[in-house]
Amino acid sequence: xxxxxxxxxxxxxxxxxxxxxxxxxxxxxxxxxxxxxxxxxxxxxxxxxxxxxxxxxxxxxxxxxxxxxxxxxxxxxxxxxxxxxxxxxxxxxxxxxxxxxxxxxxxxxxxxxxxxxxxxxxxxxxxxxxxxxxxxxxxxxxxxxxxxxxxxxxxxxxxxxxxxxxxxxxxxxxxxxxxxxxxxxxxxxxxxxxxxxxxxxxxxxxxxxxxxxxxxxxxxxxxxxxxxxxxxxxxxxxxxxxxxxxxxxxxxxxxxxxxxxxxxxxxxxxxxxxxxxxxxxxxxxxxxxxxxxxxxxxxxxxxxxxxxxxxxxxxxxxxxxxxxxxxxxxxxxxxxxxxxxxxxxxxxxxxxxxxxxxxxxxxxxxxxxxxxxxxxxxxxxxxxxxxxxxxxxxxxxxxxxxxxxxxxxxxxxxxxxxxxxxxxxxxxxxxxxxxxxxxxxxxxxxxxxxxxxxxxxxxxxxxxxxxxxxxxxxxxxxxxxxxxxxxxxxxxxxxxxxxxxxxxxxxxxxxxxxxxxxxxxxxxxxxxxxxxxxxxxxxxxxxxxxxxxxxxxxxxxxxxxxxxxxxxxxxxxxxxxxxxxxxxxxxxxxxxxxxxxxxxxxxxxxxxxxxxxxxxxxxxxxxxxxxxxxxxxxxxxxxxxxxxxxxxxxxxxxxxxxxxxxxxxxxxxxxxxxxxxxxxxxxxxxxxxxxxxxxxxxxxxxxxxxxxxxxxxxxxxxxxxxxxxxxxxxxxxxxxxxxxxxxxxxxxxxxxxxxxxxxxxxxxxxxxxxxxxxxxxxxxxxxxxxxxxxxxxxx
Numbered sequence: 001x002x003x004x005x006x007x008x009x010x011x012x013x014x015x016x017x018x019x020x021x022x023x024x025x026x027x028x029x030x031x032x033x034x035x036x037x038x039x040x041x042x043x044x045x046x047x048x049x050x051x052x053x054x055x056x057x058x059x060x061x062x063x064x065x066x067x068x069x070x071x072x073x074x075x076x077x078x079x080x081x082x083x084x085x086x087x088x089x090x091x092x093x094x095x096x097x098x099x100x101x102x103x104x105x106x107x108x109x110x111x112x113x114x115x116x117x118x119x120x121x122x123x124x125x126x127x128x129x130x131x132x133x134x135x136x137x138x139x140x141x142x143x144x145x146x147x148x149x150x151x152x153x154x155x156x157x158x159x160x161x162x163x164x165x166x167x168x169x170x171x172x173x174x175x176x177x178x179x180x181x182x183x184x185x186x187x188x189x190x191x192x193x194x195x196x197x198x199x200x201x202x203x204x205x206x207x208x209x210x211x212x213x214x215x216x217x218x219x220x221x222x223x224x225x226x227x228x229x230x231x232x233x234x235x236x237x238x239x240x241x242x243x244x245x246x247x248x249x250x251x252x253x254x255x256x257x258x259x260x261x262x263x264x265x266x267x268x269x270x271x272x273x274x275x276x277x278x279x280x281x282x283x284x285x286x287x288x289x290x291x292x293x294x295x296x297x298x299x300x301x302x303x304x305x306x307x308x309x310x311x312x313x314x315x316x317x318x319x320x321x322x323x324x325x326x327x328x329x330x331x332x333x334x335x336x337x338x339x340x341x342x343x344x345x346x347x348x349x350x351x352x353x354x355x356x357x358x359x360x361x362x363x364x365x366x367x368x369x370x371x372x373x374x375x376x377x378x379x380x381x382x383x384x385x386x387x388x389x390x391x392x393x394x395x396x397x398x399x400x401x402x403x404x405x406x407x408x409x410x411x412x413x414x415x416x417x418x419x420x421x422x423x424x425x426x427x428x429x430x431x432x433x434x435x436x437x438x439x440x441x442x443x444x445x446x447x448x449x450x451x452x453x454x455x456x457x458x459x460x461x462x463x464x465x466x467x468x469x470x471x472x473x474x475x476x477x478x479x480x481x482x483x484x485x486x487x488x489x490x491x492x493x494x495x496x497x498x499x500x501x502x503x504x505x506x507x508x509x510x511x512x513x514x515x516x517x518x519x520x521x522x523x524x525x526x527x528x529x530x531x532x533x534x535x536x537x538x539x540x541x542x543x544x545x546x547x548x549x550x551x552x553x554x555x556x557x558x559x560x561x562x563x564x565x566x567x568x569x570x571x572x573x574x575x576x577x578x579x580x581x582x583x584x585x586x587x588x589x590x591x592x593x594x595x596x597x598x599x600x601x602x603x604x605x606x607x608x609x610x611x612x613x614x615x616x617x618x619x620x621x622x623x624x625x626x627x628x629x630x631x632x633x634x635x636x637x638x639x640x641x642x643x644x645x646x647x648x649x650x651x652x653x654x655x656x657x658x659x660x661x662x663x664x665x666x667x668x669x670x671x672x673x674x675x676x677x678x679x680x681x682x683x684x685x686x687x688x689x690x691x692x693x694x695x696x697x698x699x700x701x702x703x704x705x706x707x708x709x710x711x712x713x714x715x716x717x718x719x720x721x722x723x724x725x726x727x728x729x730x731x732x733x734x735x736x737x738x739x740x741x742x743x744x745x746x747x748x749x750x751x752x753x754x755x756x757x758x759x760x761x762x763x764x765x766x767x768x769x770x771x772x773x774x775x776x777x778x779x780x781x782x783x784x785x786x787x788x789x790x791x792x793x794x795x
Contacts, residue, residue, distance in 0.1 A: 043120060044151040044171040046483075047160075047399055047413035047471050054582050057483055057503035057515045058155035059592045059638060065175065068144050070705060070738065072187050072754055072788050074198055074220045074260070076139035076147075077104040080170070081779075082709065082736075084152060085659035085690035086638055088779040091255065096450060097128045097362065099256050099290045100329050101138045106167040107154065107596065108634055108661040108686050110603075111136035113523055113570070115157070115165040118142075118172050119266070119280055121337045121395070122161075124358025125526065127387035127423070129534070132603045132681075133551070133626050135389075135526050138360065139170075141284035141333040145183065145200040146216035146264035148175035154638060156574030156596065158521030159485040159501035162417065162467055166521045166572045166596065174266040174280055176212050178204040180795040187788035189225060190758050194255060194783060196222040211269035211276070218262045224289075225254035225783045231771040233296050237322075240298075244321045250294035251324045253772045254783065260286035271340075279338040285331070292325040292449040293770060302444040303372040309438045310375035318370070318380070325449030328365040334358065339395075348409075352397040360389040366432070366450055372443040373436035385428035385453030389528065394418040404474075413471040423528035424460045428452030457534075461527040465491045481505040485519075493530060497522050497569060513580050521572040525602065529626055530567055531555065550623035551604060559625035561614045564605070568628050573597045578638075586645035592638045600628035601668075606678055630668035630682060636661040650699035658691045677717070677724040684715035686779055689731070701742040705752075709734045709780070716775045718767060727766050727775070734759055734780065750790040758785035 042053050042060050053060045063083055071079040077089040081104070089104040103111040111130060116123040116137040126138040150172050157165040175181075182201040188194060197220070204214035228249040238246045263283045270276045297304045297316050304315050304322075339354030364384035371378040397415035404410055427433070432452025435445040446452065469487040476482060483503035490496040501519035508514075534551045552559040554567055578592030607622040640657035665679045689712030696705045711734075716727045738752025761782060764775040774782035 042151050043173075044117070044153045044169055046473060047411065054513070054580055054588070055481075055505075057481065057505045058153060058157075058517050058576060059578060059580075059590065061152040061154065063150040063152070065147055065149065068147055068150065069183075069792075070707070072185070072196075072752075072786060074140075074144060074218070075102070076142050076144060076150075076172075077102055078781075079144065080104070080139075080150070080152070082707070083692065085657050085692050086154060086636070086661065087152075088686050088690070090777055090779055091781060092776055096327065097329065097364070098130050099327075100258070100288045100331070101126050101128045101130065101140070101362075103130045103134060103136070104139065105686060106152075106170075107594070107636060107659075108663050109167040109596070109598070110134045110601075112164060112526075113166040115161055115163075115169045116172070117161075117169060118282065118335065119174055119278075119337070120171060121354060121356045122391075122393055122419075123172075124333075124335055124360055124391045125389050125421075127360040127362045127389040127528075129528050129532065133529055134602075135528055138331075138333065140260070141262065141331075141360075142172060142282060143200065143216050143218040143262035143264050143284075145181065145202050145218050146174050146214075146262075146266070146282075148173045148177070154592070155517055155576050155594075156519040156521045156572060157501070158523075158572075159487045159499045159519055160469065160471055162419075162487065162489060163465075163522060163524040163569075166523055166570070166574070166598070174264060175202065175204070175214055175216070176266055176268060177214065178206040178212055180204075181793065183790055183792040185788060185790040187786055189783050190785040190787070191225070191227075191783070194223055194225040194786070196220065207269055211267070213269075214264075214266045216262075216264040220258070220260045220262075222255070222258045224252065224257040226252040227773050227783060228253045228771045229768070229773055231294065232769060233299065234294065234322075234771075237296060237298050246321045247324075249771050250322065251771060252291045253770075253774075253776065256288045256290035258286060258288040260284065273342075274344055275340055275342040277338075277340055280336070282333070282335040284333040287328065287330045289326055289328045292327055294324045295319070295322045295448065297322045302442060303370070303448065305442065307375075307438055307441040307443060309441050309443070313376050315370060315372065323368050323370070325369040325447075326367040327450055328367065330363045330365070332359075332361045348401040348403075350399045352395070352415075354393075354395045354397075356391075356393045356395075358389075358391045360387075362387045364428070364450065364452075366447050366452075369448045371431050371434055371436065371445065371447055373439040373445040374431060374434060375436065375438050375443070377436075379429070379431050382432040382447040382452055383429045384432050384447065384450055385458070386424075386426040387528075388424040388426070390422040390424070392420045408475040411473040413469075413473075415469060417465075417467040417469075419465045419467070420462065421464075421527055422460060422462045423526065423532065425453050425458045425532055427455050427458045457532065459531065461531040463491060463493045463524075463527045463530075465489055465524070479507045489522075489524075491524055491569075493527070494525070494566075494568060497524075497571075511582050511584075514578070515580060516577040517574070519574045521574060523570040523572075523602070525567040525569065525626075529553075529602070549607070550620040552623055552625040554626055556625065558610060558614055558616070558620075558623055561611065562605075562608050562623070562625065564625045564627060567602070567626060568600055570602050570628070571599045587641070587643050589641040590639075594634075594636055594638070596634040597666075598630075598632045598634070601630040601632050601682075603627065603629050603678070603682075605629060629678070631666045632663050632682060633666050634661065634663045647697070650697055652698075653696040654694065656691070656693045658689075660689055661686070662688050677726075680715065680726065681717050681724070684728075685717065685777070687712035687714045687731075689713075703740040703742075705736075705738045705740070707736040709736075711780055714779065716764060716777050718777075725766050727764060729762050729775065729778070732759060732761050732780065746793055746795050748792045748794075750792065751788070752790075753785060753787040755781065755785045760784055 092098040112134040153169040185198040200218035202216040335358040337356035341352040401409040432447040433454035467489040471485040473483040485501040503517040505515040554564040580590035642655040691710040740750040
């Protein structure tokens, strides 16, 4: 079945969607009509009003609110991954903070190489520095009900938008429609766990004929899942010690327990003929809890041992059956923007003056743990500290329609930006990072499972940048459009950068066009990446002994002793070329090929043992550090075909999308000194082949929706005390189905299931010693089938 589906996807590579017929207009900047076609006007990747996804020189996907609502998850990253085959998100259970802020990747690049915008304004990063050191926005903090549509530009756009836009841009357009919308939803996995309750309410009012105000609130309460077997060493201990009450399983592998509250407000109001006030705000607050590895009292010698430091005391008196640390998070996100925009000089000059600010705050806790080096004085619960990211942006943007005689006007956009980023680390309880008297006799220091942030790791770090840009777009003739953009930025921490973009589009036949772009790009290292370090603990899958690893900043003395150098911006060259097609019969399609060359790709060095002559106060087993290590080349194809129209007595919408994405390490320090582990992670960690297909049929009050997802083979990796271990996983196909019934014009009921055939991937055999059944690095949900029911209202 997988081969058949992939064959269909490959056969459709000559086509790709230009825009989805069910997309609908969002904010007031998009109210222009599309030259009579009725398609949605896009604002991402172009500053020329009136462009549709078919007209643009670079590929833009448009996802309307209906497509967003069709996915059960309240996490926008998961929603996009279901709709766009070039977008991947990993679940990462029991992976410290990544269990709650999941990394998402566009075109196989790092999560922070995709720029995220809200109504065209930069959205703040998460405070969490994730896998391989990336620091990207957390899309889980955005209320799905507040979204009017999402535009995804699959092309480099640093010359237009600045840092991070190497893989592309995700622009989330908030809903501005008057009226009342709401929903209540319940979902549960076939296994009987993961019960999740979701509810949302949106109210919008028209402000006379001058604008609108839309306010949204959303709540989600999700129970944990478990796809776990009892660990073999736990079974052996129970057999040897039947007097102990050992939990089964001793640790849980699955999605964390979470509660989230999200809100949004979107305001537009015309103050006078040439001036419209606009503002929007986002808020998210929540908490979560997940498990860490079980500490076996019979084998964890760094905790359960008799010592002269604490005569007559052993931690078996507190945890006779061992213990499983419970890692908790409390997060708070805020984002706000306000501005004034309008048109002057007989509407030939538009302006947009704005200010925006964002903040991500994460507090960590640890329960059912200990600091072994403190002996009987150790607490069992710890506050681990706080991470905080703050951003403030000022933007001034102009667009001028320059008349050129008998030609169409030249669209001249120009502007300036000032951006300030601040990253702050606050220490945890002193006991969470203390090195007690027992450390000299082999008892592990720090809170066991996740050491707290110490004063030496804490501090406030900042960076300021200034930018100016110009963006030209000119339709020389009915069939030919050319574009060029240039941007100069200067950063306080490492200097300046200049980037440019060239684009062209030719439409020799009405409805059939060829398009291409070439651009340079960059991603600036953040203050958090430049200055912070982190300590983590893991479990060796061979010895089942706890080891302590350090991820160090390039300025850390240990990192410097091992060869670390100051970070520099990542630099890229992007080339995209494609063909796009649409017909009056409702077929829309395109094919886009791309190549992305990345120099100085940011990541983590290979792991080192700390030399004996280098001070190692935190007792690291192994360490690595941030570095501009690899150069990579990513080549791929995006192809989608869609049809919308009448079929029999009803209406049908179909969409088939395919992405091929291949990344190769072309150069790099670690690669040249023989560390094949890092090379393999970059090249094989995500599937090269991904495809999605959707069929929706609507007849009177009933709508049936079928959705399929294909993921190609990929390679898993896991940290071990001696380095990385790997396992290759095969392809998998997952199917979703739903049925919606319109009870009245304003009330509808949806019942459905995701992964309706309850498919599971291959088992993660190399981590079986820890009770893990399915890989926690999988780019899809590994919890099996899920059913749901949703009641919606729309007045």
